[in-house]
Amino acid sequence: MSEPFEPKIVAFVCTYCTYAGADLAGTSRMKYAPNVRIVRLPCTGRISPMFILKALQKGADGVLVSGCHPGDCHFAQGNYHARRRWTVFRALLSFTGIPEERIKFSWISAAEGAKFAELINGITDEIRALGPFEQYQELQKVIETQSTY
Amino acid sequence: MTRILLNSRLDDCLSAWRSAGYRVIAPSRSNNLTSFDEVASAADMALDLVLPERTIKDHFFPQTEPLVRYEIKKQQIDTEEMLPPDDKRVFFGVRPCDAAGLDIDDPLFGWDYKDQYWFKRRENSVIVTIACTKADPFCMCTSVNLGPDNPKGSDIMLHPLKDGRGWQMVTLTDRGKALLETVVPMLQEDAAETASLANVPVKFDVEKAMTWLADPANFESHFWKEISQRCIGCGSCTFLCPTCHCFDIQDEGDTYSGIRRKNWDSCSFAMFTMHTSGHNPRNTQSMRWRQRIMHKFNYYRGKFGVNSCSGCGRCTRQCPVDMGITETLQEITNTAK
Amino acid sequence: MGIQEQYRNEAAELLSSGAVKLVIGYGGGSTPDRRRPVFVRSAEEVSRLVLDSYCVANLSAYLISEGLLSDGKNVAVFLKPDGIRSVNILSAEAQVNPDQVVILGFNIEGEQTTPLPGRKAADYAPLMESLRSSGLSPELQREADRLEQMSAVERFDYWKEQFAKCIKCYACRQVCPMCYCRRCIVDVNQPQWINTSSHTLGNFEWNIVRAFHLAGRCVACGGCDRACPVNIPLRLINHRMSKETLDIFGHFPGESADQKPVLATFRQDDPETFIL
Numbered sequence: 001m002s003e004p005f006e007p008k009i010v011a012f013v014c015t016y017c018t019y020a021g022a023d024l025a026g027t028s029r030m031k032y033a034p035n036v037r038i039v040r041l042p043c044t045g046r047i048s049p050m051f052i053l054k055a056l057q058k059g060a061d062g063v064l065v066s067g068c069h070p071g072d073c074h075f076a077q078g079n080y081h082a083r084r085r086w087t088v089f090r091a092l093l094s095f096t097g098i099p100e101e102r103i104k105f106s107w108i109s110a111a112e113g114a115k116f117a118e119l120i121n122g123i124t125d126e127i128r129a130l131g132p133f134e135q136y137q138e139l140q141k142v143i144e145t146q147s148t149y
Numbered sequence: 150m151t152r153i154l155l156n157s158r159l160d161d162c163l164s165a166w167r168s169a170g171y172r173v174i175a176p177s178r179s180n181n182l183t184s185f186d187e188v189a190s191a192a193d194m195a196l197d198l199v200l201p202e203r204t205i206k207d208h209f210f211p212q213t214e215p216l217v218r219y220e221i222k223k224q225q226i227d228t229e230e231m232l233p234p235d236d237k238r239v240f241f242g243v244r245p246c247d248a249a250g251l252d253i254d255d256p257l258f259g260w261d262y263k264d265q266y267w268f269k270r271r272e273n274s275v276i277v278t279i280a281c282t283k284a285d286p287f288c289m290c291t292s293v294n295l296g297p298d299n300p301k302g303s304d305i306m307l308h309p310l311k312d313g314r315g316w317q318m319v320t321l322t323d324r325g326k327a328l329l330e331t332v333v334p335m336l337q338e339d340a341a342e343t344a345s346l347a348n349v350p351v352k353f354d355v356e357k358a359m360t361w362l363a364d365p366a367n368f369e370s371h372f373w374k375e376i377s378q379r380c381i382g383c384g385s386c387t388f389l390c391p392t393c394h395c396f397d398i399q400d401e402g403d404t405y406s407g408i409r410r411k412n413w414d415s416c417s418f419a420m421f422t423m424h425t426s427g428h429n430p431r432n433t434q435s436m437r438w439r440q441r442i443m444h445k446f447n448y449y450r451g452k453f454g455v456n457s458c459s460g461c462g463r464c465t466r467q468c469p470v471d472m473g474i475t476e477t478l479q480e481i482t483n484t485a486k
Numbered sequence: 487m488g489i490q491e492q493y494r495n496e497a498a499e500l501l502s503s504g505a506v507k508l509v510i511g512y513g514g515g516s517t518p519d520r521r522r523p524v525f526v527r528s529a530e531e532v533s534r535l536v537l538d539s540y541c542v543a544n545l546s547a548y549l550i551s552e553g554l555l556s557d558g559k560n561v562a563v564f565l566k567p568d569g570i571r572s573v574n575i576l577s578a579e580a581q582v583n584p585d586q587v588v589i590l591g592f593n594i595e596g597e598q599t600t601p602l603p604g605r606k607a608a609d610y611a612p613l614m615e616s617l618r619s620s621g622l623s624p625e626l627q628r629e630a631d632r633l634e635q636m637s638a639v640e641r642f643d644y645w646k647e648q649f650a651k652c653i654k655c656y657a658c659r660q661v662c663p664m665c666y667c668r669r670c671i672v673d674v675n676q677p678q679w680i681n682t683s684s685h686t687l688g689n690f691e692w693n694i695v696r697a698f699h700l701a702g703r704c705v706a707c708g709g710c711d712r713a714c715p716v717n718i719p720l721r722l723i724n725h726r727m728s729k730e731t732l733d734i735f736g737h738f739p740g741e742s743a744d745q746k747p748v749l750a751t752f753r754q755d756d757p758e759t760f761i762l
Binding site for chain 2: 515517524525543648673
Binding site for chain 3: 049050053054057070071077080081083084085086087088089090091092093094095096097098099100104105106107119135136139140142143
């Protein structure tokens, strides 16, 4: 019997809200899927679309971007700017055939440890059901083989 | 009496070549682009083209290719060479300018170190060229002392028959002869008239231009600024050139393992000569365009005795701002004393 | 008097009066249907200028040539409405001083070339309003609709095939008036975000990033699409981005010189239907 597929998910989170929320989930001893690798950043405004592309390049099956609720940004406006950027970037990814279901966005505050755990479990299940992002990973595999010319 | 290959027997030849272990690569159209691709049958070939948009160079010096796989370990570094495949290949329907491009680049890839990635492919390939019976306004092979039936770089030359039934076949090399052996039953011994060759007007006096270029006084001429003013600094002329051969070596991977690759690079790019210090010895587009022309019509000849241009005209044909070698050498010819 | 004659006279006047130091226009090309950018510095040379329905290139890209406007002198440039929008964006993004740009505006409809009155970008404000509704050509619209109806898997395969052709000559970037970065992100190597190799993955990344950087800035002049030597339908991807910023944020790029760049601003009530 083959092993069930376990997706690799990369989460880019802001340190002031979502990271603190994740921390709360941990200190509250809530269990959530171990499929997520968290990358902590100062603010969602710091999360460049490049990060998402890099995660996919390195074999992620899903990406989560998460930060403070609107109005709660430590830097007052970072998440508003990020929201616009994601709106456009998400449309672009979708237009080039990178499924929207694999790139998730959320607001999670420092108090929402339970929401974080639930969200991670939910996303992990969803992406597990989608299976590995083979179409994209195939591009990387091709690079690693001998030239066909 | 000469050997004739009829259009109707081309598919039989393809089958014969395939059973002899050759892959057949020919001009074709796909995805709104004309290029050299592996074809299944004669119907997939686009032999009506003056020239495909992309060159045959792609199959000898690909835009990106892996050279070596590496892994850095505690005490050692493991490497594994990634040589190109061993497949034998027939290139059918090449134009004389593209074929000449290969010949022009041979000395570059072999003058001190014999580049296996180039020569392995060269040795495994047979170039079957079709002489040109038509040209477009950008063709300029005759201006660089080549022509619509020039044999440079070809193993077999096909001359289209006047009645359009096929081609007269002339073998030029041993590799060509060996390929012909595999299809002898499909050929006819016949006397037939060949179609007249394309009339490609001479557009500039290359000898005169070379003399002008060789004069150090012209290196700093204002001419270079004038002629390259509209150049936007993209690499389309170099990447679509059958003789441009500059490349960059890039390591792709993470800290401890990856693949070293050879990627096309272009003297048109500002980054091409950028130093780590931030100093750029060719910091204006006019210097870069001058470099391209000088390299093709002066430096390359100095080193290898041949100009690095086969007259395909793609540089002008595909230029977003309608520049190219033709205009520059025409201007030089017109102004040179 | 035809439009070409009229504009030649005007260019001569601008140059001889010293109002501008340079006129950037179109000249004859290497075939009868080609036009090439020309740079005219004196009234005697204006006969080199050509203006007809083949003059489609957006010449505003030359305004950002290094050092061109740094002496404070004015430059005149032949521009279609898309080029005028580019000047507005470049002004809004502090890349050119609109006061230094004299616009010789014209429009092409079919075979007809008509003058557009006005000399400064601001004079064209009423025109901008009327452009808002312009869309893709019927064929491109059909292709765009076809793409929208595809599944994600099919769309990915479509773009994979298109981007596989890319040779990273960067003609799309070099021809674009909006690509003025001193060092393009693809040339940044510490860290190397994008694979510089032109294998399909590297090409995919490059084209996504290029399109993203043009979101809400592209004026649909089609320069990248025409420049692409391997015929990738870049217009489709740019159009999709423009549609997004127009539909969601009501942003029509290049409307005016004081328009805020769409991704450098926000509203508290921006829609966020997709955020969990």
